Amino acid sequence: MTERSKTNSHENEAGKKPEEPRILTRIAKADKAMMKALFEIASLVGENSEVQEQVDNVLTAHTKLKNIVMEQNQEIAFQRGRIAELERTTVQPRGSPQVHDTEEDGSKELQEKPSYALVVSSGKLQKNQVAKLIKEQVDLTRLDIQDATMRPGREGVVITTSSKEAVGKLEAQIQRKPALQQLQVKKPNEYLYNIKIIGIDEDADFDTLTETVVAQNHLTCEPTDLKAQKKWKGRQGATVVIALNRRGVNALQKKTHVNIGLDRCAVYEHFFIPRCVKCGEHGHPVNGCNGPARCLNCGREGHRQEECANTAHCRVCEEEGRNSTEHSTMSWNCPSYCNTLDAEKRRILARLN
Structure with a gap:
């Protein structure tokens, strides 16, 4: 050298x-x-x-x-x-093998096939009897349904398929057949992925907001794939929570901003994992907490966070055996909290229609 x-x-x-x-x-x-x-x-x-x-x-x-x-x-x-590294190495001759960095695909969940379901129940029959009756009376081959599965659920028998059309056929068949009139059919609650958009003009039309977002930003989805759910005023303008189905997520997943009227508005994921400000545990709010009052900075009992002179320590991560514990239990970078949040996102993404 x-x-x-x-x-x-x-x-x-x-x-x-x-x-x-x-x-x-x-x-x-x-x-x-x-x-x-x-x-x-x-x-x-x-x-x-x-x-x-x-x-x-x-x-x-x-x-x-x-x-x-x-x-x-x-x-x-x-x-x-x-x-x-460049100072230490020489230029490779032409024809040498080259190694290219690859970008990890972070949207695996979104590439999975969507699933559609029906919940079939009866006020008189047990779940196993409902399942048996469906097997006897519904010919999936004649309906051209190849991938239907059936399992017991909390409210009845759940029939799942990857085709929205197939679900419609099943629903019509069960409602039409006299032998199945004692069965009730309903579609389960739709899982939606929430985002919030911040900085919207407070005079913007809330009723046509989804149409504006899709059209002005040339999104590859329909306005019906977005549902504006809640709106409130803030210092930066209005904030709106929008629920997305799978097509909406695919269109907005990588967006950090969208244009609405003359404003460029920030886009954030909107998930809520409760964290108790009394005991410092994750998974429940302060209301009804039976745990001891702990410092939210160091996790110890006997003093409040504003009185704490100790080093930050997360008892939640410690109990889970994680190496990184030198942070507040309320830190947004807490590995335990981030892991729970990611699990919730994956759970919702896997169930999107």
Whole structure:
């Protein structure tokens, strides 16, 4: 290695190692201060849903901003590594094998075939009797249904197929046959994937919002694939929660912004996994909590988060045996919380029609 290369290498090492911990430490301190302030606000306002929604918006934006900083920090480190690697290697001759990076497909769930279902029940017959009657009276071959499956469900016998047309045929057959008149047929509740759009003009027409989103952004879906469910006012304009079916998710999955009128509005996923601000556990709200009051920063009993001088520690991740526990149980980057949230997303995606 030349003297210049050695000098550059030492400079890289000297500049790189202290910089990353310094940035991470500052991010951690800012994150802790932000979380402390927002959870204090949340505890003061109690069950005020509008304030809770705004707190959620601030937390979401704060998390995204923090992730951007972290990604840029990682990108800087990556580029430094590439520069160092290029300095150490020679150019490959033409014809040498090349290795291409591949992008991991994160939309596996969306590529799965959709499923459609019917729930068949009877006020007089048991579930096994209902299933037997359907097998005796419904000829799937004549209906040209190849992939139907049947299983007992909570409200009756669930018949599932990958074809919406097949479900319609089954429903018509069961309702038409005299021998099956004692059976009741209904379609299960549709699973939907929620997003929220922030910064909409408060005067925008709520009733035609989905048509505007689809048309103005040239989405590959229909307005009926989106359902505007809830709207409230905020400092940045109106926020609207929109429920999507599978086609809607495919069209909007990778969108971070959409154009609505003259506004460019931010798009966020909208899922809710309750976390108790009393005991710090995930999976239930504070109402009706029977657990002990714990500090939301360190997880110990006997003091509140704003009084805590301890290092952040997540007892939820500790109980699950995770290596990373040096964070608040209310951190939006908590591995346990993120894992639960991802599982909920996968569960909903797998059931989308």
